[in-house]
Amino acid sequence: MYDEKKLEQIKSSFVDWDENKVGKQLSKNPERKETFTTGSDKKVERLYTPIDTAEMDYERDLGYPGEYPYTRGVQPTMYRGRFWTMRQYAGFATAEESNKRYKYLLEQGQTGLSVAFDLPTQIGYDSDHGLSEGEVGKVGVAIDSLRDMEILFDGIPLDKVSTSMTINAPASVLLAMYIAVAEKQGVSPDQLRGTIQNDILKEYIARGTYIFPVEESMRLITNIFEYCSKEVPKWNTISISGYHIREAGSTAAQEVAFTLADGIAYVDAAIKAGLDVDDFAPRLSFFFNAHNDLLEEVSKYRAARRLWARIMKERFGAKKEKSLQLKFHTQTAGSTLTAQQPDNNIVRVAIQTLAAVLGGTQSLHTNSRDEALALPTEDSVRIALRTQQIVAHESGVTETVDPLAGSYYIESLTNDIEKEAMDYIEKIDNLGGAPKAIEKGFIQKEIQNSAYKYQMQVEEQERIVVGVNKFRIEEKDKKELLKVDPHVELLQKKKIEKLKSTRDNEKVEEALEVLKAKAETDENLMPFIIDAVKEYATLGEVCGVLREVFGEYEQSVIL
Amino acid sequence: MNIEERLLKGDKRACARLISLLENNDEKAVDIIKRQYHKTGNAYVIGVTGSPGSGKSTLTDRLTKELRAEGKKVGILAVDPTSPFSGGAILGDRIRMSDLALDKDVFIRSMGTRGYLGGVSKATWGAVKALDIYGCDYIFIETVGVGQSEVDIVKMADTVLMVMIPNMGDDIQAIKAGIMEIADVFAINKSDLDGADKTKLEIEMNLDLNEKSDYRPPVEKVSAIKNEDIDVLLQKVRDHENYLKETGKLHERRRRNLKVEIVQLVEEELLKMIMQKALEGDLLEELSHQVEKRTQDPYTAKEKIISLIRE
């Protein structure tokens, strides 16, 4: 961006400044540490100058918002047109209580719903299954059948709200239930807007709520892509996630690399299943983490957008604009929340919110201050929502698009992260792609090494966590925490009993038989799953049939 | 609590405790083995070896399930490397055998090598005996992995099962020397991968070149994760077992191995005796300082230490 002569001039004046001005300062007052690093342990220089971005070409490397390679954003007017969707993840205990919380949040100005399911639901078990003991309703809402789903969305117009469901292994079943509930409301599938997370690869890597083996899971995922591209065209069929990978301990560059590598695997699978890339790629979406190092995070999002655009264009030959655009949801980093002095978490979340917004996120969930300890209280979750609203309306960062562009540091870091991520993706390609890399444990090992390194840095005080290893106090102030009623399990069990005695069990049997037979073929299973849930087959029954045919994923340890 | 009595009654905890005592060189444990030694010799020992990542644990899990279907009692010793720096270890083989944890006729024990080179741990010998007395019909020993030095499994197993995966490539060259010779049965795991047939061919060719005895190790393709051809593989192991029993070679082999074991025990004891003396009064420390300073050579140092035992 500078001509040769000017650049040479700057190079020499920089050396001059460094040796003299800086040198003098250092001899009087040395810097606080030997090395300065980002939150991901990347070395940070004292100063960034035009020298660092000399090779860049504005149109080629940055481009305009809404134009390839989308470094500056996927949309030309961004938040001047519309703020990001404020979408707080919520759900706990029963469908009735969750429904109440959703209505509360919508009243308070939340603009989209985000459903959290409990672990048995996420793993395809009914509330009365042996392994569900103690887990029912704890980390999200328990959904055992279409009946629970109907209660969950009671009084919530599905043609007006967009709903994101954090569900992976049994995503097909929950989506089927959502479609069925909408139908009862008189809303046709082509009006539905929302997302299902549906990203099984990251489950194997970092989150653990898998059911079926890899191949069979990919089949279900591509079934959903195909079905929705025809019947539910406004639905985002996958949220390729880096959030959990980062939470498991990865660095920012690894978060980009492993997420995009997973994305590549899904695109590969869909193409292999006979779909045209431009038919499903526009509906792929992503989910990233918003961590503490604000500047690194902003660079990370920009790097991800540019890298994905290049991959879609050059590797997959996608033609549609929407196929090249990386749209993403963000959640502030749960693992940065401390149990000590929990009010400090409000500040952390505010910084992380700024990072996500300056990075151009399409939607955002902000964590509540008490989440290192429990699910959030109504008060805590309101503050989390207000954090987003204050950034949106009071901070000024939304008045122009991609304000940090052009910063020597930000552009330099964006380039670095992109390069590092590309290197990782190449390694993963050489291993045979993300699924193979996961089988070999490569991705998991990288993450664990980063996680261990981080922990040791904290314990050695090389990395400060305020309130935990520095600025500690005698914790005495006991906060009011949310407690989940332990009777939820009992309630759900009773509901299941009642359901099974009032539904047409013959029709259920039939539908499950058909599903089982179809699962053994190559046919798209969505219509048959929808049929089964409409007869009020339980989640556990549907997944049970699929478990029979597909088998279960077996974990291996990579430590 | 009387470990011995409970062990004979088939109490899992007693067996587990006995193995711990053996690992910790406890004299009581050795006494128990001494008294019950006449009860050993019934269990058939299968050594499972192969590079890390070849699927040894999953395969052991599948083979065990096959044996369980026949009503056999199975013991599994899974060995993993101890860190030479910290002395600690991550023993993770159980994960691939989760289902078996609750089977009352399966006993799984994870062991760290604790500094012993050879692919197993020093206490593995004793642990096998403990499981034998406990009543196992079959005992699997899963070694750390296969490398040039890790061939101790031959000294303990009746059948050595070598697990490989397709596309070993250059690795096959490396492992040909000596390691190939120790296997009685070859399993090519992950048979769904490309190159399984090629790998099988390469091994067969290598076996052709080295044909000596009247027993030819079979090479079987399996997929542990998909549970394919496990019964075929088990049959091949059985065939080897029958071959050894019918020809009387089992006794020969075990005698040979026990001889090695006796020598090993003697070596250990002697070394302990000598080094104890050497460590008393820092003799070893002194000598090593002198040798480093070149006022003494290592050979003379050795003589000085050995002369202690002659006293």
Place this chain on the structure above:
Amino acid sequence: MDKPIRVLVAKPGLDGHDRGAKVIARALRDAGMEVIYTGLRQTPEQIVAAAVQEDVDVVAMSILSGAHNHLFPKVVRLLREEGIEDVLVLGGGVIPEDDIPGLVEAGVEGIFTPGTPTKEVIAFIKENIKKK
């Protein structure tokens, strides 16, 4: 070599967040302990069966899903039913302070919540394992 302390690290229930459990496992290994890591989705019965066969000194469990009040005491109870009184039982994860006294009473001797340095866990184990 001093005989290494044997620790079973397990994740009971359905929670799949294993970053903490893995970091602890590595830290314990680096402190010279033998760590039997049994991975995800362990039932209390499986954990106890493993503890018996591996003759461990410590059972360390991690739960982030809120199911600790049910699952931790169940493990302690099953251990006692096996006649095991000399194993140190520890718990970690997302555990509200209010729940800690109940868990301690149920037999979980150490509870390590978010932010606990691994050094603390190691020291606790060394000071509290029982003579067998």
